[in-house]
Amino acid sequence: MDFNVELNLEPETSMDYALYDCLPPELVVRIDSYLSFEDSLQFQECSNYIKSVLCSNWYQYDKVQISDDPLDCYIISTKGRAPKRSFLEDNLHTVFIICNKIVEVMMIMKDIGSLQRCNPDVPPQSLKDTSLYQANGYLGYLFSKTPQQMITQLKTVSLHVDIMRESLRQLCFPCPTQDLFYSIHHLADSHFETFTQISFCSATIQPEDYHLRIMLLNGMEMTLKNIAKYCAKTDFTVDAAEGYADMTVEKGKMEYSFAFFYFNPHICGTESQSVVERMDQTDEQLLKSPFVGGKLISSNDRNDSGDNDRNNSNGGSIIHSSSALTCMSTQNQIHCQSDLQTSEGMYTSFWRNLMKTH
DSSP, rough: OOOHHHHHHHHHHHHHHHHHHHHHHHHHHHHHHHHHHHHHHHHSSSHHHHHHHHHHHHGGOOEEEEEGGEEEEEEEEETTOOOOOOGGGGGGHHHHHHHHTTOEEEEESOOOOGGGGGOOOOSSSSSSGGOTTSTTHHHHHHHHSHHHHHHHHHHHHEEEEEEEESGGGOOOOOOHHHHHHHHHIIITTTTSEEEEEEEEEEESTTTTTTHHHHHHHHHHHHHHHGGGGGEEEEEEEEEETTTTTEEEEEEEEEEEEEEEEEEOHHHHTTOOHHHHHHHHHHHHHHTTOOSSGGGOOHHHOOOOTHHHHHHEEEHEEEEEETTEEEEEEEEEEEEEEESSOOHHHHHHHHHHHHHHOO
């Protein structure tokens, strides 16, 4: 019985191969255009004819996008010569080997990762196993999965981390530095360009934000001070009118940016009524704040920043200079370059203006 079953199966398998070989090449290409990277590989194993029709497909792809969202990992032909094709992040190394014409890599992260998972003794096996605070960050993980041959032909690598939470308390993480230092030490002198953009966004302004924000701003300032010894160009901007703080670092072929800001539905153009209502409720809470005049500062902070407020009220800008410092302060903005020496008093003044603006 078993022998007869095997005999019955063989003709069916041969018939399947024959049917595939009868498909016109245009139809084979059309069918393949709907398949993922993994399914396309399986499809090409159906017959030598299918493989011969599709074998040149992989040479058309020159860009790969990877993400912690499984539905947002793609290989792309920037010239439109092949369909955008999804793949599993676990197969990233295989993608690099088969699509050996890739010159651009883009990483898009939508979650900050877990601090509890950051174990320097255990290399991450996937994007879900790493975070901004893992040793060497996301960029270190990427290059651990990239064959050396692929690295030699790269032109651009970019990392985008966009994290949005309801309040600053949910974003109270240290200033991320792992990807920054990895770029400084390993990528600044590379032949390809590296761009890193990390942003934390809070949907609402809460009374308890003040001290959390000061901690984050001080962390950003300290990071730039530590970076100064590597002869990198740095920039630090705090703007009350837009409600954001931004630090940038440039050296050689790498550029790094980290920003924190409050969500503004009028600027973003989302027309989200629920968010607008939450912002209005927050404004009401601020008006009823136990702090004097609705300003989120303590008596000590008020004493520290009195001079700055008086200077700002006189109009114009204040320029503080030192041997390696240029710092300009206006009513709504603090902007510093090079070795930073900004004071908490300036941050407090900024916070007052932020409350007035919003």
